[in-house]
Amino acid sequence: MKSLNVTRRSLLIGAGGAAASELMAKPMPRTIGERIAVVGAGVFGAWTAHHLQLAGHRVTLIDAWGPAHSRASSGGESRLTRAAYGKDAIYTRMAMDSLPQWKALSAVSGLPIFVPCGILFFFPTEEPYVHDSITAHKAFGLPTDVLTQAEMIRRFPMINFDGISIGLYEPGFGALMARRSVQTLADRFVKAGGAYVKGLVQPPGSCARLEEIRLSSGERVQADRFVFAAGPWLSKLFPDVIGPKIEPTRQEVFFFAPPAGDRRFLPGAMPGWADFNGGDIFYGFPDLESRGVKFANDQHGAVVDPDKQDRRPTEAALAEIIGYRDHRFPLLKGAPLTETRVCQYENSSNGDFLIDLHPDWPNVLLVGGGSGHGFKHGPEVGRYAAARLFGSANVEPRFRLASKAETHHREVH
Numbered sequence: 001m002k003s004l005n006v007t008r009r010s011l012l013i014g015a016g017g018a019a020a021s022e023l024m025a026k027p028m029p030r031t032i033g034e035r036i037a038v039v040g041a042g043v044f045g046a047w048t049a050h051h052l053q054l055a056g057h058r059v060t061l062i063d064a065w066g067p068a069h070s071r072a073s074s075g076g077e078s079r080l081t082r083a084a085y086g087k088d089a090i091y092t093r094m095a096m097d098s099l100p101q102w103k104a105l106s107a108v109s110g111l112p113i114f115v116p117c118g119i120l121f122f123f124p125t126e127e128p129y130v131h132d133s134i135t136a137h138k139a140f141g142l143p144t145d146v147l148t149q150a151e152m153i154r155r156f157p158m159i160n161f162d163g164i165s166i167g168l169y170e171p172g173f174g175a176l177m178a179r180r181s182v183q184t185l186a187d188r189f190v191k192a193g194g195a196y197v198k199g200l201v202q203p204p205g206s207c208a209r210l211e212e213i214r215l216s217s218g219e220r221v222q223a224d225r226f227v228f229a230a231g232p233w234l235s236k237l238f239p240d241v242i243g244p245k246i247e248p249t250r251q252e253v254f255f256f257a258p259p260a261g262d263r264r265f266l267p268g269a270m271p272g273w274a275d276f277n278g279g280d281i282f283y284g285f286p287d288l289e290s291r292g293v294k295f296a297n298d299q300h301g302a303v304v305d306p307d308k309q310d311r312r313p314t315e316a317a318l319a320e321i322i323g324y325r326d327h328r329f330p331l332l333k334g335a336p337l338t339e340t341r342v343c344q345y346e347n348s349s350n351g352d353f354l355i356d357l358h359p360d361w362p363n364v365l366l367v368g369g370g371s372g373h374g375f376k377h378g379p380e381v382g383r384y385a386a387a388r389l390f391g392s393a394n395v396e397p398r399f400r401l402a403s404k405a406e407t408h409h410r411e412v413h
């Protein structure tokens, strides 16, 4: 079996790699071999468990349903990975440092996890987001093509660029196969000696120090430290500490069959894309593994309960997507709907992640708030979380619980 030593590999990436990351300036302490329970086997929990295991700890990963299950925020087929983040260069850096780790996982999985189809982000005007992204990419030495409308028309004939003046094309980024990647990571974690338990963790009660968690089956899991990476369920586990600071919203995704035999929608010919659209972003994917060309509106939908929301798509959302598709992708006019998915984002108040110690328990880390853009950062979230749990990361103020508000106003795109 080939080994997946992603930490070492990412350390060797050089100036763009983990060694230079400001989040990671302190060395990991040598307190290895602790018992750690990680609750939640989504992308954040699975990568955190992986990095804790690499650091030599005895890790138990627990999930109520399974890694990247159908209703998890990490479920479904695909996620974009891109580094363009406007002024929020912290996420440019995390996406960049995560990419080699995704590629390492992709290299050892049977089927691809990273699909290098490139990402095109296009804009009606050269707004600050464009300028700030270009500045960050230059600072990090990331290859990016700044394209005029004429260049985009020539390179990407499947898209109608009416009203679009500028595009950022990131050739090194692309699509991640979501469920496959988390399941592969969890599988490798178990093969490397980690424990995986299917079980519903009960909200911890009040105590001076958390020493065990209880499952609905009555079993108890004792550990020295705990990570709660419960995605949209985090508020249910910690209603007082987190509560409305993380708000799940309904998101609908649609797939359409490209014309028979048409190669223009294949990854490589067609990039992953995002239409900035004044901040009301639409995004999508080429025809990955013949599932269909995927479209979604990134705008937050209604606030939902992940256990109760109806997973059937709405006629209104479908009509909106078809209207958008027919305008921007006219070659797909009339394309049959092949599949749909209803998922949820788990939003922090402004889109910044939550990776912080529990205010009462220094041996408990809270991880979440992926806010519709977290997947691509899974490897670096996991690495930072593993270090943060042991106090060996430079604390990033934007990931602090104290920075999370109860009133939501999205700022990170």
Ligand SMILES: Cc1cc2nc3c(=O)[nH]c(=O)nc-3n(C[C@H](O)[C@H](O)[C@H](O)COP(=O)(O)OP(=O)(O)OC[C@H]3O[C@@H](n4cnc5c(N)ncnc54)[C@H](O)[C@@H]3O)c2cc1C
Pocket: 039, 040, 041, 042, 043, 044, 045, 062, 063, 064, 065, 066, 067, 068, 069, 071, 072, 073, 074, 075, 078, 079, 080, 081, 199, 200, 201, 202, 229, 230, 231, 232, 233, 234, 237, 251, 252, 253, 296, 343, 344, 345, 346, 367, 368, 369, 370, 371, 372, 373, 374, 375, 376, 377
């Ligand atoms: C439609 C959609 C499109 C997206 N597109 C992108 C994109 O293109 N690019 C990108 O980077 N990001 C994207 N995201 C965001 C990204 O997918 C999420 O931010 C990320 O997957 C969140 O992962 P997580 O591990 O925090 O949560 P989850 O994947 O939800 O994992 C949490 C896990 O915790 C478990 N759990 C919860 N409570 C308990 C309990 N009490 N006991 C045991 N287990 C429990 C759950 O079963 C679940 O498996 C998208 C999200 C959605 C929904």
